[in-house]
């Protein structure tokens with residue numbers, strides 16, 4: 508067995524097909540998305556409870572977020588069990604949850620992965636705004652030329668919804684349309 512000592516955010520991981528960890532919660536997000544860049548079959552990972560809930564939330568809920576969409580893009584995630592703080596001695600401040608992660612290709616097409624992930628970050632930064640406005644307001648990040656004309660060509664019904672009300676599939680559809688329009 509190979510033992511790797513070092514900062515998990517900095518070291519290169521060897522090939523693995525399963526990962527089991529009680530993660531340091533302060534770096535849950537960074538470490539999860541680093542892991543998801545590797546090809547593995549199964550992850551059993553413990554997170555802070557609220558973080559785990561955001562990973563698996565359905566649309567139209569307050570917990571539906573950039574984290575939900577990014578997780579769903581890379582993997583099937585489910586909460587196996589809640590781990591209340593009082594099962595630990597001494598009790599920590601927060602509840603935990605054990606999450607099962609099964610990486611798989613996204614169940615929808617994404618024209619450009621980097622653009623899709625940037626788009627999701629941008630529009631969830633303004634999750635309470637209609638998509639039309641969140642796209643216009645975050646164009647300093649997305650840098651889409653002729654943004655007003657681009658937005659006018661996107662589906663009206665989706666532009667009038669908020670990011671938090673769009674499924675990952677609908678977000679991918681809009682990101683793909685923008686990517687195609689800006690690549691013309």
Ligand SMILES: C[S@+](CC[C@H](N)C(=O)[O-])C[C@H]1O[C@@H](n2cnc3c(N)ncnc32)[C@H](O)[C@@H]1O
Nearest residue numbers: 513514515516529530531532533534553554599
């Ligand atoms: C088991 S504890 C987690 C406990 C609980 N989930 C929490 O976050 O408070 C996590 C372990 O990861 C280690 N750790 C923290 N940051 C790390 C990093 N960047 N790379 C590798 N190990 C790390 C800590 O030293 C600790 O032993």
